[in-house]
Amino acid sequence: MKAVIAENLVKTYNKGAVKALDGLNLDVEEGTVLGVLGPNGAGKTTTVRILATLLSPDSGNATVAGIDVLKHPDEVRKLIGLSGQYAAVDETLTGWDNLIMFGRLYHLSAQATKQRAIELLEQFALSDAAKRPIKTYSGGMRRRLDLAASLIIRPKVLFLDEPTTGLDPRGRQDMWGVIDDLVKGGVTLLLTTQYLEEADHLADEIAVIDHGKVIARGTSDSLKKQVGGERLEIVVENEHLEIVKDIVARVSGSAINVDEGLRQISAPVTTGSKALIEAAKMLDEKGIHPLDIGLKRPSLDDVFLSLTGHVAEEKKEEEASVNKGRRRGK
Amino acid sequence: MINFISDAAVITKRQLLQLSRVPELLLFSTIQPIMFVLLFRYVFGGSIDTGQPGGYVQLLMPGIFVQTVAFTLAGTAVGLAADMQKGLIDRFRSLPISRSAVVIGRTLGDGALNIVVLTAMGVAGYAVGWRPTSSLFEVFLGFVFLLVFGFAMSWIGVLIGLSVREERVATNATFIVVFPLTFLSNAFAPTTGMPKPLQYVAEWNPVSTMVAACRELFGLENQFGATAGSFPSENPLQMSVIYMILIMAIFIPLSIRKYNNAAKK
Numbered sequence: 001m002k003a004v005i006a007e008n009l010v011k012t013y014n015k016g017a018v019k020a021l022d023g024l025n026l027d028v029e030e031g032t033v034l035g036v037l038g039p040n041g042a043g044k045t046t047t048v049r050i051l052a053t054l055l056s057p058d059s060g061n062a063t064v065a066g067i068d069v070l071k072h073p074d075e076v077r078k079l080i081g082l083s084g085q086y087a088a089v090d091e092t093l094t095g096w097d098n099l100i101m102f103g104r105l106y107h108l109s110a111q112a113t114k115q116r117a118i119e120l121l122e123q124f125a126l127s128d129a130a131k132r133p134i135k136t137y138s139g140g141m142r143r144r145l146d147l148a149a150s151l152i153i154r155p156k157v158l159f160l161d162e163p164t165t166g167l168d169p170r171g172r173q174d175m176w177g178v179i180d181d182l183v184k185g186g187v188t189l190l191l192t193t194q195y196l197e198e199a200d201h202l203a204d205e206i207a208v209i210d211h212g213k214v215i216a217r218g219t220s221d222s223l224k225k226q227v228g229g230e231r232l233e234i235v236v237e238n239e240h241l242e243i244v245k246d247i248v249a250r251v252s253g254s255a256i257n258v259d260e261g262l263r264q265i266s267a268p269v270t271t272g273s274k275a276l277i278e279a280a281k282m283l284d285e286k287g288i289h290p291l292d293i294g295l296k297r298p299s300l301d302d303v304f305l306s307l308t309g310h311v312a313e314e315k316k317e318e319e320a321s322v323n324k325g326r327r328r329g330k
Numbered sequence: 331m332i333n334f335i336s337d338a339a340v341i342t343k344r345q346l347l348q349l350s351r352v353p354e355l356l357l358f359s360t361i362q363p364i365m366f367v368l369l370f371r372y373v374f375g376g377s378i379d380t381g382q383p384g385g386y387v388q389l390l391m392p393g394i395f396v397q398t399v400a401f402t403l404a405g406t407a408v409g410l411a412a413d414m415q416k417g418l419i420d421r422f423r424s425l426p427i428s429r430s431a432v433v434i435g436r437t438l439g440d441g442a443l444n445i446v447v448l449t450a451m452g453v454a455g456y457a458v459g460w461r462p463t464s465s466l467f468e469v470f471l472g473f474v475f476l477l478v479f480g481f482a483m484s485w486i487g488v489l490i491g492l493s494v495r496e497e498r499v500a501t502n503a504t505f506i507v508v509f510p511l512t513f514l515s516n517a518f519a520p521t522t523g524m525p526k527p528l529q530y531v532a533e534w535n536p537v538s539t540m541v542a543a544c545r546e547l548f549g550l551e552n553q554f555g556a557t558a559g560s561f562p563s564e565n566p567l568q569m570s571v572i573y574m575i576l577i578m579a580i581f582i583p584l585s586i587r588k589y590n591n592a593a594k595k
Contacts, residue, residue: 052424077426088417092348104340105425107333133351149421 001066003157003188004028004051009060011046011212020046021057022212028157028205033189035203037196037303043212044192045085048161051190052082065156081150081158085165088146089134095121095145096130102149113152120148124178140171144178151182158182160191164198176201196303200224208307216307227298227306232275233266234283235292241265244290247282251275269295334428341435342442345409349443359405360447363398364454370394370518371458378519384461391460392472392544393517395451396537399444399480400512404504406440406487411500414492419592430586437484444480448473463549472547475570479540482574485581492588517541522555529556533563536573542566 004027011021021043028034038044049055051062053073062069065079089098099120103113121127124144134142143163150158163179164172179202183189193199199206200220208216208223216223224230232252236244241258244265248256252267252275259266269275276295283290298306349356367390375386410433413419422432452460452473462469487504494500514528515521515537521529532538533554542552543566554563562569 049420054420054423074426077424080424082421082424084417084420088421090344090348090418091416092352093344094351097344097347097351101340101344102421102425105337105422105427107336107426 001030002027002063003030003065004034004190005061005063006047006051007061009047009050009057009062011043011050011055011057020212021050021060024060024209024213026207026214026217028188028190030188031186032204033183033191033202035199035206036190036192036209037194037199037206038192038209039194039304042209044209045161046212047209048082048084048159048190048192052080052159053077054082078153079156081153081155083143083147083150083158083160083163085162089142089149091134094131094133095126095137098134098145098149099152103152106153108152116152120151123181124148125174138171139167140174143167143171143175147175147178155187157188157190160189162192162194165194172198196298208303210304210307216303223303224298227303229268229270229298230272230275231266231296232269232279233264233292233294233296234279234290235262235264236288236290238263240286240288243286243288244283247279247286251279251282263291266296334431337427337431338435338438341432342439345436345439346442356443356446359443360450363394363447363451366394366397367391367451367454367458374518380520384463385459387455387459388461388548388550389545390518391451391455392548392550393515393541394455395448395476395544396479396515396540397512397517398447398451399476400483400508400537402440402444402480403483403487403490403508404501405443406436406484407491407494407500407504408497409440410436410488410491411494412497414495414592415497419492419589423589423592429590433488433585433589437481437488440484440487441477441481444477448476464547468547468549472544475540475543475547478574479570482577482581485578485585488585489581489588492585492592511535512537515541516553520553520555522553524555526556533557533560536570536577538562539566539569539573543570 006024006026009021009024010019012019024043024047026034026036026047036044036047046055050057051064051069053069053076056070064076067075067079069076090101093101096117099117100113103116104110108116118127121130124147126141126145126148129137129141134145137145147160147163160179164175167175176198179189179191183202189202191199191202203220205218206220206223207214216226218226232248234244234248241260241263245256245258248265248267252269254268256265256267258264271278273295276293280293283293370390371387375390378386380386380389410419413422419432462472486507490503490507491500494503514532515535516532517537521532521538524532533556539562542563545552546566552563552566557563
């Protein structure tokens with residue numbers, strides 16, 4: 001069963017001047033994780049806001065857990081959890097105060113609310129900080145508390161809008177661990193991200209969006225195949241080019257790419273660091289010391305480049321509208 | 331309905347909890363009006379001849395009470411704009427709660443804060459010579475009036491806060507609304523000294539009718555200039571009730587609608 005369905009969503013801002021969503025379609029199978037990948041201004045947040053009942057689309061339909069988002073938003077709200085880019089909790093209150101407040105707003109009994117708050121604080125490693133105001137929390141702790149607040153009712157469908165944007169690497173790792181655990185618990189999750197790595201790590205399926213439309217969709221592996229996956233890249237002195245071509249071809253098993261000018265040989269590999277070690281060993285046996293050797297993982301830019309032919313444009317809605325205004329002015 | 335009441339109560343409780351977590355909030359929102367009492371009492375008190383027994387402080391206190399509760403608008407607007415900016419309103423709107431509980435909880439919370447502030451001001455006023463000459467019941471009624479007026483003004487704040495969506499803008503926007511409203515009135519100086527056209531504006535100003543109503547309830551006489559003999563000058567109490575109903579009838583539905591369509595920047 002599909003836990004989330006969005007059909008032909010269109011949303012414009014500034015009286016049609018900015019098209020945030022341009023006929024967006026997506027769905028999420030129950031109990032799976034869909035990663036919505038795209039640059040700023042692609043329409044990720046608008047999509048989440050519509051599905052979470054915060055915004056009405058100009059046209060199109062959406063259902064969450066089988067319920068029409070536009071016709072029965074109140075019913076949908078009982079089943080979803082939402083955690084956004086900005087930690088939407090009351091900073092002057094303590095972590096405990098916040099969870100109790102949201103628990104009461106979900107109409108849990110006082111007893112059930114307390115119990116759930118204790119559980120969640122434990123689960124998110126925030127028990128020690130429970131009685132401290134959120135103001136004193138680190139960025140990662142805030143996000144975790146924000147996420148905890150959205151899980152009070154054990155939602156059927158969870159929306160996470162860029163859950164790790166702005167976090168340091170440590171905070172990101174922690175957050176990934178927390179989300180991993182949730183997913184193991186069987187929640188249906190729609191998460192947006194700007195990082196291919198994050199979608200790769202957390203999502204069963206990835207939908208790439210650009211200019212308010214889904215432009216590609218599939219598992220991380222299938223997308224990577226489309227993009228080319230990881231590539232082994234070796235740079236050597238000219239005299240070794242021929243031998244290294246041979247090595248790379250053997251390690252990769254597929255067509256190699258040679259850039260004579262850069263003295264670089266590269267080829268797609270599927271075994272990751274294993275391929276790197278293998279190649280390094282072979283080079284060593286031949287007594288060749290490469291100028292550079294490494295694995296290049298496809299970035300969001302690579303995905304976009306291969307899917308759209310242009311690099312990911314970091315365009316904010318406001319900027320987009322200003323640019324349009326200027327263009328019209330000419 | 332039961333859910334609605336409990337939802338609103340949770341939001342009100344949140345605000346009171348904020349006060350207990352950040353006591354400075356309560357401290358400064360009380361100190362400021364007391365400071366006004368002292369400043370006006372001793373700076374202007376000497377130079378304004380009131381012609382009333384007991385001197386300027388008798389006229390001043392109702393004025394400053396009304397000004398203070400009018401400023402409830404600012405607190406509400408700034409608070410909601412901050413919630414909006416931080417995405418808290420988004421979260422509230424994603425919860426299965428009544429569409430008006432958040433704003434009603436907020437206005438009730440801001441109204442409740444006025445009880446503390448007015449009490450502190452009353453004590454400070456008494457200390458510097460304010461002595462209402464009416465019955466205890468009338469004085470009590472005056473304070474009830476002030477609380478309801480503060481509640482009504484708070485709804486204008488809801489609309490401003492949700493519209494500007496940014497804390498700092500809300501601070502500036504509310505100043506522009508509240509300052510002319512409270513100073514273009516009889517609150518601090520008699521309207522009879524103003525240019526004639528301005529007297530009409532000042533005397534029809536809801537703040538003026540509120541001040542006049544409170545003065546009446548505290549046992550003072552009112553002076554009117556251009557509008558002497560007209561309905562608001564003859565019946566400041568009734569006129570104030572009409573204004574409060576009018577403000578709430580307009581701003582409560584507008585505010586709730588705004589909340590439902592609220593979108594974070």
